[in-house]
Amino acid sequence: MTTKTIKLRQAKTSAVTSRSLVSMLTKVALWGFLVIMAVLILFPIVIAFLGSFKSNAELTAGSTFLPKVWHPSNYADVWKLANFSRYTWNSVFVSVFATAGTLLIASISAYAVDRMDFLGKKFYVGLQASTMFISIGAVVLRPQFELMVGLNLQTSLWAVIIILVSGHASTYFILVSFMRGIPRELDEAAMIDGCSRLWIYSRIVLPLLAPGLGVAGLFAFRHAWNEYILPLVFTMSQPNLQVLTVGLASLRYGISAASQTHYMMGGAVLSMLPMLVAYVVANKSFMQMTAGSIKG
Amino acid sequence: MRNLKQKLPGFWFSLPSLVLTLIFSVYPIGWAMRYMFYDYKGYGTERFVGLDNFVRLLSDEAYWNSVVNTFVYAGGKLAITLPLSLILAVILNRGIRGKGFLRGVYFLPTIISASVMSVVFFTVFNSYNGVLNQLLVRYGIVERNVDWLGVDKAMLTVILIAAWGAIGNYMLLLIAGLQSIPDDIYESASLDGANAWQKFIYVTIPMLGPVLQMVIMLAIINSLKGYESIMVLTEGGPIGKTEVMFMYVYKLFFPISTSSNSMEQQLGYGSAVGFVTAIIVGVVTLFYFRLSKRLNQVH
Incomplete structure (x- = not known):
């Protein structure tokens, strides 16, 4: 095998890896975009759902993502008290x-x-x-x-x-x-x-x-x-x-x-x-x- | 006579629909076109004033402010919604894993009431203890709470919320358009050595032309018309910064008692404002129509 063909082969493999690297990066960017969009779309709906189980004090202080204590009773109050x-x-x-x-x-x-x-x-x-x-x-x-x-x-x-x-x-x-x-x-x-x-x-x-x-x-x-x-x-x-x-x-x-x-x-x-x-x-x-x- | 007898049943069948349409869609237009020449508050006497309402309109700064705001709002909404929905449509039109689920997620906002979401968004963007400010402050992105619904940012916030609700809808319309582009065009473009970007610019966009134009048209009309979420979120405030045309009309017809800059109920003047607003929307639509036609000829 001459040095020429070896060089040629190396060049080929590096081209292949760089191409697959590019396609991988596009894939990552693509999925990153899709996921970010999905998160942005779902964010307010999730916030409303989780917030509906928090106490009002917790919502006002606002330091939590998940409710510290789940208050399903909120729904009973909303249903009856808030008409x-x-x-x-x-x-x-x-x-x-x-x-x-x-x-x-x-x-x-x-x-x-x-x-x-x-x-x-x-x-x-x-x-x-x-x-x-x-x-x-x-x-x-x-x-x-x-x-x-x-x-x-x-x-x-x-x-x-x-x-x-x-x-x-x-x-x-x-x-x-x-x-x-x-x-x-x-x-x-x-x-x-x-x-x-x-x-x-x-x-x-x-x-x-x-x-x-x-x-x-x-x-x-x-x-x-x-x-x-x-x-x-x-x-x-x-x-x-x-x-x-x-x-x-x-x-x-x-x-x-x-x-x-x-x-x-x-x-x-x-x-x-x-x-x-x-x-x-x-x-x-x-x-x-x-x-x-x-x-x- | 026999002919007439045959033609009657269909008439009876369409009559309820016809009557309802005439009473609740056609008559109201006539009503407004009559009262725009009157001074009428909805109670007391009505007085014919000719073109006075229109003269008054010319110097009504609050109204022209709302016209400018409407165009800022519509322009901003389009600038965010169209590119994002087009990108999503192009990505999700391909055989990507989980595309059905993702489409479902992006389309979700369109089934929820804009007014309900605006209440939720109020708790998100609220400057005092809103969720967004808490996140931004905690992660050190901003130092102090941002006044999202204040004088400077309210319009931006309202636009972002409108875009949130609209992206999925236009994405779906664009996907339907993309699916009507035959595959062999892409194949022959590939044979000619076109890369993905070139295919997008030289195949997708031109082939999508008519659908894209219709989607843009829909988007323009919808954003010029919509005021539901603004009404819940800011009522046009603060100091008229998010006031849009149709909300101004609404306030003249049904004054909002809680709002700080409440207006007096004026049905005559409101009709005139409404008429001019409808004309503005019509002219914009027509202008866009002509423009897109001319663009078609160039291509």
Whole structure:
């Protein structure tokens, strides 16, 4: 073996090791980035969870990461003393009825648009699309409030539910896309048998639409459960009607906010818990819908 | 006649949806467009004042301050959110171990209420005994507590929190876009000797173009519109440093009694401010639309 080939071989191996070194470094940097991002994302949620088991004094002194003594009793206090049983019930009430109403109204109109020709169909579809794109945020809140004053519902949670149901355009579009996947032969056959449209909708279309209803319902429920400003407007002066988001935020501005940090933590965990559970069970649906929205 | 009879059932089926939309989405716009020409406090008499509200708006420093703040807020949020979500999307689009789990983690903030998280973030960023200050002081990164919600830092804090909530959402949209890029383009780029960085610049970015534009558009609109978490966290304070446009409108419609610089309820003026704000958002969106179209032509 000549010295030349040995040198060549050495050069080769060192090139290989330096390349694998680079690829290792990229790998480390990559994973470092992923881990740091994950820690940053989870940090406040973990802080809330751990904080909800600390005593208020410990939270105020703030010298610990894990609770020195675990206080599960915080949750009993939050539930009873801080009125969160009431808030939870109101949240469930609003979210369940808003979701059911949204699904009912959006599915029946999605059925009409996908399967029938009717008066003013073009206008209707255009209207639904434009409500999705016009963004006027806070501007409509006051007129909506005035409308509810007119209906004498301004101090009722039904006002919140009705307004949430009225914003069903995105649910409608989700359901139309699912409706397209249901074969038309089924309801055409039922038509020939003389079944009414309403019968076909409730007995044939709705059951077949179940997966779509599930996904759209998940979204409608999340929206209703997490909504803050709308219920705030209608329940500002009525603590007994407040939902979790509103009740929790009111602790932030309460007179004794400083002495209630453990309530704030416990309340925050209670407020996010149902969504977290739903997410663990159905996170594929959550993510698919978001990703699907881009493909139109 | 028979034709009409056939066309009726569909009309009845869509009627509840149509009526609700007309009453709660269309009528409110008309309401605001009427009252923007009126002096109306929500009680007492209403008086037609023509364009007075708009004249007043021109010299309303607090409002224009909130407009500037909105653009700082939106710009800051975009500057943090877009690069991070793009990097995450590119990494997690590859066959990396545990990518499903990591996607789940990054997407988690989008399912939690912004207002609830803002309460938690208040205890994190609180200057007196917040978790962040305790950590920073203990590890000697800063000497004294940083006033995260004070005059200097409040906007930064609000932007960071908004980015926290948004990264996962845009990451997922971008992953969906990345998956629509065919593999053979990458393969032929590899055959031409392109390295990972070159592939990213010359293949991924151009191919991702339309999706990226849509994501940026969504991000712009969302950040111009959002005020929920700011409302819980700072109520626009201190001294208007985090006031954004739609929150200003909200305060004119529903004065916040606890806030230090509380405003008087003014529905007429509020409608005018809301109208102008909606126009501003619309113009920005349109401008971006035109710009991205022109960029498409250049490429």
